[in-house]
Amino acid sequence: xxxxxxxxxxxxxxxxxxxxxxxxxxPREVKLGIQAPAHVLILRKxxxxxxxxxxxxxxxxxxxxxxxxxxQLRHAWPNPPSQHSLP
Amino acid sequence: xxxxxxxxxxxxxxxxxxxDYPHPEPPPCQLxxxxxxxxxxxxxxxxxFPYGLPAFEEQRSFxxxxxxxxxxxxxxxxxxxxxLLFVTLPVTVIDPHYRLELTPEACQLLRLPAxxxxxxxxxxxxxxxxxxxxxxxPTANLLAPIVVNPAARMGIQFIQCDSGYSHQHPLYxxxxxx
Numbered sequence: 001x002x003x004x005x006x007x008x009x010x011x012x013x014x015x016x017x018x019x020x021x022x023x024x025x026x027p028r029e030v031k032l033g034i035q036a037p038a039h040v041l042i043l044r045k046x047x048x049x050x051x052x053x054x055x056x057x058x059x060x061x062x063x064x065x066x067x068x069x070x071x072q073l074r075h076a077w078p079n080p081p082s083q084h085s086l087p
Numbered sequence: 088x089x090x091x092x093x094x095x096x097x098x099x100x101x102x103x104x105x106x107d108y109p110h111p112e113p114p115p116c117q118l119x120x121x122x123x124x125x126x127x128x129x130x131x132x133x134x135x136f137p138y139g140l141p142a143f144e145e146q147r148s149f150x151x152x153x154x155x156x157x158x159x160x161x162x163x164x165x166x167x168x169x170x171l172l173f174v175t176l177p178v179t180v181i182d183p184h185y186r187l188e189l190t191p192e193a194c195q196l197l198r199l200p201a202x203x204x205x206x207x208x209x210x211x212x213x214x215x216x217x218x219x220x221x222x223x224x225p226t227a228n229l230l231a232p233i234v235v236n237p238a239a240r241m242g243i244q245f246i247q248c249d250s251g252y253s254h255q256h257p258l259y260x261x262x263x264x265x
Contacts, residue, residue, distance in 0.1 A: 029249070046246045049254045050231040051142035053218060054244075057173055057228070058143070060220040066122045069174065069219055070157055076225045076259050 120169045123152060123162060133166055134235055134242040137196060141244060146171060161214055163233060175214035179207055181227050181256065187213050189245060198239035211236050217258065230254040
């Protein structure tokens with residue numbers, strides 16, 4: 001992975017037509033401005049992680065019996081805390 | 088795979104306090120879930136997800152189903168695609184101190200009043216989708232919980248950016264360690 005140090009107001013270029021500008025830096029987060037052609041998809045990575053995890057969760061159940069699925073859950077979690085109840 | 092519906096003591100979760108089934112009137116609709124078997128339900132039990140779920144954006148209608156055999160588990164069953172099912176656990180079962188910080192936009196989507204801070208279990212159900220991949224330790228998605236306002240029958244999958252929660256929280260560690 002390429003690692004660069006940039007200050008607020010500086011930017012990096014990716015390819016011919018993508019610019020990532022550091023707008024603000026703070027102790028916990030940075031504010032970025034992104035200039036890119038309309039066809040380039042820009043996502044917070046968490047959204048992609050949620051998509052991947054949802055697919056994995058749905059695929060993990062496909063073609064399996066409910067008992068098989070619940071058995072796997074019980075195996076990981078033999079003694080559910082009794083003080084909890086729905087919700 | 089065979090649905091063993093005869094032995095399943097299921098209920099469609101309708102209220103925060105649990106289930107309102109049996110209902111005086113028989114449920115007029117039924118869907119056949121490959122996992123859960125036939126599920127009779129009333130249209131007013133459907134939770135509407137206006138944006139679907141990430142990767143399943145076209146899925147807008149779900150039922151929350153619980154089984155007496157596994158009282159903590161809540162199944163998120165698609166109404167339009169019966170083969171689509173998610174296993175979920177209330178986030179507070181996994182982490183009693185779980186923090187949910189909804190944005191004003193999320194509150195608006197869920198039709199929650201803006202004046203009160205949202206509390207899990209009081210205003211909303213907050214559920215973590217559990218991934219049970221074959222021969223892999225189960226994980227729970229604490230980064231992007233399913234948040235449902237049962238009063239309005241609205242739901243979203245809310246991605247808690249900046250929360251530090253994992254999309255693959257190991258279930259065993261979280262449950263043993265508290």
